[in-house]
Amino acid sequence: MSPSCIINQPTAFLTRCGASDRQLFKLHLSGGFGGGGSSNANKKVSGKGSQKSSSGKKMNPRDARRANEQLAERYGGDVRRGTQERILSSLESLDPHVREAAELYKVITKFDALVAPMTPADRNRLIPPIQSQMVDDERKKLQTIMEEHNISERELHNVYQRITWDASADAKAIQADIVGNAMKPELQGRVTKACEIAVQATRSEFALGKVLDVGCGHGAIVRSLVDAGLSEPDMYMGIDLSQIMINNAVDRYGSARNGRTGKGRHFVADDFLTHDFGAGGMSVFDSVIFCSALHDLPDVEASIGRAASLLRSNGGKVVIVHAQGAEHVLEQHRANPVMVKRGLPTSKEWADILKKHNEWGLALEYDPADPKSARDMKEGYLAVLTKDSDR
CATH class of the missing domain: 3.40.50.150 (Vaccinia Virus protein VP39)
Structure with a gap:
């Protein structure tokens, strides 16, 4: 089930000047897969190009071309961009408290991963105190939301996993069909x-x-x-x-x-x-x-x-x-x-x-x-x- 990275914004932003601007922490989802989950996510791509290849046989070139064209069309002309749009749409559709918790979890997880390999001296040199304080404030806010709504870190991790894989599922399956899995x-x-x-x-x-x-x-x-x-x-x-x-x-x-x-x-x-x-x-x-x-x-x-x-x-x-x-x-x-x-x-x-x-x-x-x-x-x-x- 391993993706190319979906939430793939560089974490170097944490060492930029002007970190008091909270917009520094508004990370966006970037691409890495194809495909998308939506209300009609399980509709088959129509036509001969949609023939599945669970038998292990590759599609012939004409059917493969048709399948790729239909797949791209289904996702607005570009599978990767369509996947990103579906991820963002799914995040926006979350209950407000879950969406806020997920965003805070993302920011904190990225910050912690960035500073984990640093020595204390490097952290003091590279990370302005105001940035550490902002993350600490976000951490307290996240903890409050989790306690009030009985949300665990596992569930927040799974929010991103589920949304990401739902968004990429159809295209991954169809692309596997094309090459005979x-x-x-x-x-x-x-x-x-x-x-x-x-x-x-x-x-x-x-x-x-x-x-x-x-x-x-x-x-x-x-x-x-x-x-x-x-x-x-x-x-x-x-x-x-x-x-x-x-x-x-x-x-x-x-x-x-x-x-x-x-x-x-x-x-x-x-x-x-x-x-x-x-x-x-x-x-x-x-x-x-x-x-x-x-x-x-x-x-x-x-x-x-x-x-x-x-x-x-x-x-x-x-x-x-x-x-x-x-x-x-x-x-x-x-x-x-x-x-x-x-x-x-x-x-x-x-x-x-x-x-x-x-x-x-x-x-x-x-x-x-x-x-x-x-x-x-x-x-x-x-x-x-x-x-x-x-x-």
């Missing part, structure tokens, strides 16, 4: 490896035959899981915060049915951290896979803890993959800390996290490559956690 070969190979690990967990002695895809988007890795051997549709569940992403996933991959049980793939639009999996009858899985998704969630540790609670014992696996690598995610964080709160855990960080949370029963089976390492450039990011037999 294919990535560059070297990136696809990394995703394929992760999917093979997730599927292999469904074949062991204690397997239940279930895979959970967190941040599934429009079903981007369904085909990769099928190619890796996830043959029965009802072995798969995908969850995503964006309803429009889920609508696209259902439209493309929800029609397949298990010939024996009559059941199909299960897609749900909800918050992974709070969703009641038991209500859908799929509360335990052989593997939980985060493909380009973990860093989009508001709390990495809580997300891994939730995944652990959904895993079967005796070899259930959490698989975290980002084909573009750990350094790519760090670049996203630096450019857009509102959407990407932190980088992916390093091997050392995983050791510390798992030691801290021994109750999860997870062990690091496959160490990820560190950012900027030769291995990160060659392999991308892949971490595999296995649940032991006693949990």
Whole structure:
């Protein structure tokens, strides 16, 4: 589910003179995706150019050209600009107190990310006291709103995630259709490896035959899981915060049915951290896979803890993959800390996290490559956690 940065205004504004002008803190959303969510966001692009390619086949050039033209037309002539407009429109449509809280959260998060790597001396030298005071005032105001309206930081993070992914959902899905849902070969190979690990967990002695895809988007890795051997549709569940992403996933991959049980793939639009999996009858899985998704969630540790609670014992696996690598995610964080709160855990960080949370029963089976390492450039990011037999 990983975006190019949406809220991508440079944070260098914090060191400008004249910072007492509150307009310095009125950041705007800038582009990075295509697509948009709107009241008619789930309408298909009409004509031959709209033929979907969930089979993995690229559209022929004529159909691809038509699909691109129809997509651009649908978003006012420019997909990127249309996406930005939909993001801004969605923000404006929020309840006033939520909109104000979200704006304050954005400003504070950007400021905190800017000053976090600074030494105290650098902060005193580069950040005028009046700017720090303004942010402190904004922080108090945000805290008041959150307490009065019972809003959490996770929910504010999810406001930006949901709006952004809703806005980009249709175009991302259609653009994937055009290329047959294919990535560059070297990136696809990394995703394929992760999917093979997730599927292999469904074949062991204690397997239940279930895979959970967190941040599934429009079903981007369904085909990769099928190619890796996830043959029965009802072995798969995908969850995503964006309803429009889920609508696209259902439209493309929800029609397949298990010939024996009559059941199909299960897609749900909800918050992974709070969703009641038991209500859908799929509360335990052989593997939980985060493909380009973990860093989009508001709390990495809580997300891994939730995944652990959904895993079967005796070899259930959490698989975290980002084909573009750990350094790519760090670049996203630096450019857009509102959407990407932190980088992916390093091997050392995983050791510390798992030691801290021994109750999860997870062990690091496959160490990820560190950012900027030769291995990160060659392999991308892949971490595999296995649940032991006693949990």
